[in-house]
Amino acid sequence: xxxxxxxxxxxxxxxxxxxxxxxxxxxxxxxxxxxxxxxxxxxxxxxxxxxxxxxxxxxxxxxxxxxxxxxxxxxxxxxxxxxxxxxxxxxxxxxxxxxxxxxxxxxxxxxxxxxxxxxxxxxxxxxxxxxxxxxxxxxxxxxxxxxxxxxxxxxxxxxxxxxxxxxxxxxxxxxxxxxxxxxxxxxxxxxxxxxxxxxxxxxxxxxxxxxxxxxxxxxxxxxxxxxxxxxxxxxxxxxxxxxxxxxxxxxxxxxxxxxxxxxxxxxxxxxxxxxxxxxxxxxxxxxxxxxxxxxxxxxxxxxxxxxxxxxxxxxxxxxxxxxxxxxxxxxxxxxxxxxxxxxxxxxxxxxxxxxxxxxxxxxxxxxxxxxxxxxxxxxxxxxxxxxxxxxxxxxxxxxxxxxxxxxxxxxxxxxxxxxxxxxxxxxxxxxxxxxxxxxxxxx
Numbered sequence: 105x106x107x108x109x110x111x112x113x114x115x116x117x118x119x120x121x122x123x124x125x126x127x128x129x130x131x132x133x134x135x136x137x138x139x140x141x142x143x144x145x146x147x148x149x150x151x152x153x154x155x156x157x158x159x160x161x162x163x164x165x166x167x168x169x170x171x172x173x174x175x176x177x178x179x180x181x182x183x184x185x186x187x188x189x190x191x192x193x194x195x196x197x198x199x200x201x202x203x204x205x206x207x208x209x210x211x212x213x214x215x216x217x218x219x220x221x222x223x224x225x226x227x228x229x230x231x232x233x234x235x236x237x238x239x240x241x242x243x244x245x246x247x248x249x250x251x252x253x254x255x256x257x258x259x260x261x262x263x264x265x266x267x268x269x270x271x272x273x274x275x276x277x278x279x280x281x282x283x284x285x286x287x288x289x290x291x292x293x294x295x296x297x298x299x300x301x302x303x304x305x306x307x308x309x310x311x312x313x314x315x316x317x318x319x320x321x322x323x324x325x326x327x328x329x330x331x332x333x334x335x336x337x338x339x340x341x342x343x344x345x346x347x348x349x350x351x352x353x354x355x356x357x358x359x360x361x362x363x364x365x366x367x368x369x370x371x372x373x374x375x376x377x378x379x380x381x382x383x384x385x386x387x388x389x390x391x392x393x394x395x396x397x398x399x400x401x402x403x404x405x406x407x408x409x410x411x412x413x414x415x416x417x418x419x420x421x422x423x424x425x426x427x428x429x430x431x432x433x434x435x436x437x438x439x440x441x442x443x444x445x446x447x448x449x450x451x452x453x454x455x456x457x458x459x460x461x462x463x464x465x466x467x468x469x470x471x472x473x474x475x476x477x478x479x480x481x482x483x484x485x486x487x488x489x490x491x492x493x494x495x496x497x498x499x500x501x502x503x504x505x506x507x508x509x510x511x512x513x514x515x516x517x518x519x520x521x522x523x524x525x526x527x528x529x530x531x532x533x534x535x536x537x538x539x540x541x542x543x544x545x546x547x
Contacts, residue, residue, distance in 0.1 A: 105182055105190075106443050106507075107228065107434060109150045110450025112193055114497075117454070120197045120221055121190075122204045124213060128186045129179035134239045136257035137175065138284045142276070142366035144170035146313045148443050149178070150185040151507055158314060165283065165370035170312055207430075228432045232424075233471060235417040238277060243412040245272075246389035253390060253410040256281045267294075267407030270395070272387050274299040276365035278413035282378060283371050292377040296408075298397070300386045303361035304341060304475065305351045308368045311441075317512050318519045323349050325525035325532075331482065332535030337475055337547045354381070362478045363418060364439075364471075387414065418471040427453070427462040435468035438488045439481035444507040448498065455497040465491050465498070476547035483540040486533065 105128060108119050125133050141148055145156030156171050166172055173181070190196040201213045207227060210219040238255035247253045252266070256277055269290065271281050282297060310323035326347055334340035341359075344350040351367055352359050353375045385398025390410050395402050404410070424433050432453065437445055449466060456462050465488070469481055492499045502508055516522065 105150055105185055106446045107230070107450040107453075108190065108196070109152050109185065110447045110501075111454055112190065112195060113152060114451055114454035114501075116195070117225070118195045118197075119190075120199060120210075122202050122210050123198070123200045124203055126200050127179065128182035128198075129175075130182075131235075131237055132175045132178045132182075134237060135175045136239060136255070136277070136280075137260050139277075139280060140166075140172040140174055141178065143172075143308070143311050143441055144313055145173040145177070146170060147311070147441050147507060147509060148173070149181050150189070151443075151447050151505055152189055153181060153185045154506075155181050165287070165368050165374065166308070167370070169308060169368065170314065170316070223430070226430055226432050228434065230434050232421060232433050233419055233435060235419050236415040237417060238412050238415045241415040243272075244414055244416075245387040247410075248389070248391045250392050250406065251390050251404075251410065252406070252408065253412055255412050259284070259411065262409075266409035267405065268296070269294060269409050269411060270296040270298065270404060271411045271413060272298045273413030273415075274301050274303060274361065275363055275413065275417060276367075277415070277417070279305075279365070279367065279371065279375065281411055281413055283374050286374045286377065292379065295378050296380045296382060296402075297378050298382045298384075298387060298395070300383075300398075301361040302352065302354060302357045302359040302383075303363060304345075304359045304478070305365060305367035305372070307348055307351050308366045310349060311366055311509065313509070314512060315516070317510060318516050318521055318525075320509060321513055322521050322525045323347070325528040327482075328486075328529050328536045329532040331479075331543075332532040332539050334539065334543060337479065337543050340479070340543060341475060357383070360475060362472050362475050364478070418473060420470045420473065423468045423470065425459075425463050426466050426468050427459040429459070433468075436471060436481070437466050437469060438485035439472075439478065440485060441507065441509070444502075444505065444509070447505065447507055448502060451498055451501050452495075455501075456495060465495065474547075476544055479540050479544050479547070483537070483544070486537055486540075 111117050111119060146158060149155040156173060159171055160169060161167050161171055186198060199210055199219060203211045203213060205211050207223045210221050239257050243253060269285060271278050310320050312320055327349055330340055330343040334343060351372050353372055382402055384400040388396045392406060393404060395404050426433055426435055434446055434449060452462050452466055469484055472478055472481055492502055505511060
């Protein structure tokens with residue numbers, strides 16, 4: 105829908121949106137009820153529809169920063185975009201509860217009828233990178249009869265209390281689950297956290313809009329300087345860790361995972377209260393009295409509630425060109441928020457007219473998983489920012505889009521930190537661009 109919004113704004117194209125779910129919102133329709141966006145609402149969603157009230161939270165782990173949206177608000181945002189923007193144009197046909205079969209057929213999931221469709225220009229594949237979530241995916245480990253094991257969303261509707269909680273997973277869902285339990289008064293001593301890997305997490309303090317955007321700009325300049333000066337990948341992460349740009353839960357364990365989810369310092373402080381952390385690889389099976397992992401066995405009990413947070417949300421199929429004859433395959437291009445990137449792909453499709461030109465500007469990347477993936481994605485971000493200057497329509501859009509993290513920076517031009525940060529970025533940009541490939545190759 106983010107892509108479609110820009111197609112509608114920058115062209116006279118018609119669009120058919122095929123959705124296997126009952127209403128707009130994608131995986132947010134199935135998400136656990138206490139999930140929140142990683143980033144402020146203002147930087148997410150369909151550009152033409154404002155999102156959020158542009159106010160800071162005054163309580164909780166996000167206090168002092170701009171509001172985060174939950175699944176009901178996110179789904180309402182996409183519903184509003186569909187009903188108040190897309191459909192009134194007369195250029196969008198929305199087909200919920202349907203499956204795309206091929207370029208000529210769409211199948212209704214309700215009654216099995218076939219809906220004919222003619223693709224005049226391209227099929228846009230927005231499911232190539234569709235990941236799995238615990239709510240709709242079975243655990244990737246065996247569960248014995250009699251074991252209490254639920255997806256994380258089941259925590260909000262327990263039929264009976266748990267004697268203890270074991271959270272299985274190391275990604276953002278597991279972080280959210282542990283924070284939610286702690287916020288609701290669960291004793292940290294009653295929590296076991298099974299983590300196959302330790303991760304790095306970007307600090308939410310440095311991805312804020314409006315009057316906090318200058319802090320983001322200053323941190324970005326510091327990041328570019330660190331990328332120019334670092335001697336190894338580990339040295340770079342140590343520099344970003346020292347400056348608080350990246351966070352980690354356990355300072356004593358070197359992280360090897362970078363999934364890119366944005367976390368707040370208050371959340372990290374809560375998570376550090378959990379002492380029973382198991383690092384014996386992935387869970388293979390949960391039995392009535394023990395949990396079998398790659399590298400060992402730990403005890404469990406019948407009273408323990410095992411919370412499945414281990415779905416593979418970030419998939420890494422083979423890369424393919426984003427723009428091909430008859431097809432667009434949505435994939436990330438650089439480090440940054442997904443909405444800005446997919447909106448840019450819509451602008452590029454509408455404003456440029458040669459696929460080779462489009463693909464040179466929009467080079468696909470694998471979703472990030474390892475530490476080095478952050479460097480690869482950031483190098484691509486810097487290269488894309490420079491390349492956009494050759495395409496005036498794309499460049500002009502990107503500077504003013506509400507989805508662009510620095511769109512409001514000019515409003516705060518009187519802040520003395522801006523020229524200082526600008527000079528620091530300018531002084532180190534070339535060094536970062538030349539050093540990042542060396543660091544990547546060394547990894």
